[in-house]
Amino acid sequence: MAMSxxxxxxxxxxxxxxxxxxxxxxxxxxxxxxxxxxxxxENIATYCGGANPNFQRGRFLEACGVV
Numbered sequence: 001m002a003m004s005x006x007x008x009x010x011x012x013x014x015x016x017x018x019x020x021x022x023x024x025x026x027x028x029x030x031x032x033x034x035x036x037x038x039x040x041x042e043n044i045a046t047y048c049g050g051a052n053p054n055f056q057r058g059r060f061l062e063a064c065g066v067v
Contacts, residue, residue, distance in 0.1 A: 012063035038066040
């Protein structure tokens with residue numbers, strides 16, 4: 001079954017919530033957590049872009065809070 005916009009929004013929301021939680025840590029501790037979340041979001045975006053030519057990578061990464 002193909003993913004829908006609703007799925008992309010849900011995934012981005014989960015990642016964004018984790019970024020927000022990481023921002024409560026001191027910068028030295030938050031930075032590697034956020035870097036890992038950014039990497040995860042970029043990998044998901046690469047997959048979704050390959051599966052759906054209409055997928056908007058930049059919009060997804062922005063919704064994840066990693067750009």
